[in-house]
Amino acid sequence: MSTQLQERLQHIARNLKQARNQKGWSQQDLAAHSGISRRMIAAIEGAQNNVSLGTLDLLANALGVRFMDLITTRSTIDFSPQHPWQGVVVWHNTHPDSHAEMLASPPMPCTTELWHWSLAPGDHYQAAPDRTGVQEILYVIQGEIELEHNGQRIPLKQGDTLTFPSDVPYAYHNPSEGTARIIKHVVLPLLEPEV
CATH class of the missing domain: 2.60.120.10 (Jelly Rolls)
Structure with a gap:
C-alpha cells in the first residue's frame, strides 16, 4: 500500500471515528443507520480498508455530516455547519x-x-x-x-x-x-x- 493511500485512510479513519463519537454512536449503531456492515466500519476506522466513495457517502449521510468532513486531512475537525475546508x-x-x-x-x-x-x-x-x-x-x-x-x-x-x-x-x-x-x-x- 502506498504511503499516500495509507495517509488518506488514516485521515478517513480518524474523521469517521470522531464523527461517530460526537453522535454518541457505537459502530453497530452506525451500521444500523448507514446500511454498512459493522465489520466494514471497523476496518475503515482501523485504516485497514480502501473505502469506496459510495460507502463514504452513505456513512456521511447517516452521520448527518458532509462527505468532505470525512475526507479532510486536517488534524482537528469541527463538524459544525460553518466549518471551513480546502479541496x-x-x-x-x-x-x-x-x-x-x-x-x-x-x-x-x-x-x-x-x-x-x-x-x-x-x-x-x-x-x-x-x-x-x-x-x-x-x-x-x-x-x-x-x-x-x-x-x-x-x-x-x-x-x-x-x-x-x-x-x-x-x-x-x-x-x-x-x-x-x-x-x-x-x-x-x-x-x-x-x-
Whole structure:
C-alpha cells in the first residue's frame, strides 16, 4: 500500500471515528443507520480498508455530516455547519495524471459538491451507484471522455456538458492519447432530518 493511500485512510479513519463519537454512536449503531456492515466500519476506522466513495457517502449521510468532513486531512475537525475546508484529493490511480479532487461543498444541509477529475490516456474510473436522487453534471475542460451509463457509452469532448442520474453504476473512460480533465458537479437530495 502506498504511503499516500495509507495517509488518506488514516485521515478517513480518524474523521469517521470522531464523527461517530460526537453522535454518541457505537459502530453497530452506525451500521444500523448507514446500511454498512459493522465489520466494514471497523476496518475503515482501523485504516485497514480502501473505502469506496459510495460507502463514504452513505456513512456521511447517516452521520448527518458532509462527505468532505470525512475526507479532510486536517488534524482537528469541527463538524459544525460553518466549518471551513480546502479541496482534497480523494481518488487516484496508478498513473499520476489520474486523480479526483473535491473542490467545494456548501455547509449542511449539503446539496452540492464540486469536483475536478483528471484521467490519464486509456485510464478509467468505475463508480458504484450513488444514493437515490443524486445527479451529476459533467463539463469536459480538456480532452475527451466516454461516460458509460445504463449500457451506453456517451462520448464527450472538450466543451461538452452532460447531466445524468448517478444512482446506477457508471464509469468514466479516457479513450484518447491525452489527459482528460472534467469538472463534476454532484447535486444531492436534501438529507432527511432524524426523528
